[in-house]
Amino acid sequence: MRILILNKNKFGRMEYARAIDHQRHDVTYAGTTEYDDDIPKDLRCERFVLERGAPVVEQLQPWLRAQRPFDRLLARHELLIMPAAELRAEFGIPGMLPDLAARFRDKVTMKATLERAGIRVPRFVRATELPEHVPWQGKTIVKPRDSNASQGVYLCDDYDSARRLVGQRRRDDHAFADRYEVEEYLDGPIWHVDGFLFRGEPVAVQASRYVRTPLEFEHGNPLGSVQFPYPELEAWTLDCLHALGADTLTFHLEAIITADGPAFLEVAARCGGGYVVDMFRRRTGAHLHSLDMATEVGGELATHLLESPAPNSFNGMFLFPGHTYGGAPVTVDVPAGTLTAPVLVKYRIFPEGKPTPTNANYRPENLAFSGLVSGPDPAELDAWLEDLLSSATVSAPGDA
Missing domain, CATH: 3.40.50.20 (Rossmann fold)
Known part of the structure; x- marks a missing residue:
């Protein structure tokens, strides 16, 4: 072949x-x-x-x-x-051909498809077709139709502010509106659901809750994530995937849990970033990259690559961004005992004196400080991560 x-x-x-x-x-x-x-x-x-x-x-x-x-x-x-x-x-x-790929890349296409299927999505409008009024009030999001990791996302106080922002950006960049959409802001914790689908059936699926948000990460704040049991959200995710026409693929879906239940945010036909692949492998026994590729090459589910998962363990990660320091070297300070904590499986600290990257992504080698944690109680992992995100610091030369 x-x-x-x-x-x-x-x-x-x-x-x-x-x-x-x-x-x-x-x-x-x-x-x-x-x-x-x-x-x-x-x-x-x-x-x-x-x-x-x-x-x-x-x-x-x-x-x-x-x-x-x-x-x-x-x-x-x-x-x-x-x-x-x-x-x-x-x-x-x-x-995968372009029609299906668009449903996993273009946020307007994916939300329109799910809305037609009766799945709740944030109300949205294309940035090229902004009406004078919209059927929601309060905070409003302006986001690229095909970005990842919350890059290029703006949180505005209301729709009028969002509309003005689009107008201002269009004056500097005529193609801006073609690449963007505007949607209502929904309040609630954000979750991601990761997994692999083979011929429409789930091989392995796992829900995780973010500790803080990807949008905060984009603007320089640390981010975490912890696996939790949430079979209802995992089943809802499969409904979303089937509505989008998914057959055999890896997926990373994000949802917000509102007071009225889950609302779809976005989905991609790829693995989650950071340590998500490691977290998933430890929990399910499936290494998403190799399982997906071997299955596509062989035409059958590559069951020989499925491993035994770690028993009775949940997993999490923490990511301190490196892209918001203008390329300057950074110093990482962590509380005593952090790096020897029993829950810490592995960690990575950006080398002192080395210029930090300026492009935003979740790859550990580009982060100021990151790591993988594991333990039997996801609530305890969540609390440990929240404490770490609040206590560890990253500083660059000249910081007060």
Whole structure:
């Protein structure tokens, strides 16, 4: 089998070698230099080095036309989901095609689809079609239609403020409205539900509650997450996925639990960031990246990759952002005993003196301070994380 992988991830983190037999299959990795350099030098594979910043589809189209057909095209990064779908459609490669991919990338498309199915979503309008009045009051969100990790999201006091913001941004960027939507703000804790679906049936699903919010993380505050038992939310998530037409895929769905029950926020056909893959593996025995890829290559559920989960344990994570320090080095101070706490499975502190990254993401190597926790009582993990998020500090030179 000939397999093309659009690679924008660490090789070991994806466990490509676990998912794909590189002696049996002819595998080509297409990625920029930093990801190409991360592939083991002795691995049997071909490489196509992508130019950073140039459209992936445009770079690969002429090359693919000169190649023998590929049997599979794999992409694990959210920003590559739609390019992969477009290339599959053009070159007749099985897998997710653009129509389905749009329902897992475009927040307007996904919410409109679910609203038609009778699933509650925040009321919303396209930024290109803002009416004078909307049927909600109070706080209003302005967000990109295809972003992740709450990047580019604005929280406004009311709809009029949101409308003015869109107008101001359109004057500086004529394409702004095409990329954005406006929706009502809903109050309540935010949860994420992660899992893998095979032929419409759940293989493994796990709900987790955020400690603080991804929007706060985007603006420089730490974020946490803890797994909890919540079968009703997991069942509701499957209803959302089926309404969107999901068949076989990894998913990361976010919902807000309001006084009237769950409301859909967004969903992606990929794994959650930070330590979500580790958390999920410990709880369910499924490593989402390799399970998904091996299943797509083999055409059957890769049951041989399912492991025994850690018994009677729940898992969580904490993420202190690194992108809000303007590239400056940082110093991390944690309370005594934190790094030897029994619940702490592993942690990572950004090296002192090294410039911090300026792009927002949840990858541990780009965070000021992050880690994975585990224990038998999710409420105790939640309390431990809340205490850590309130007590640990990150500072840059010149901070008062």
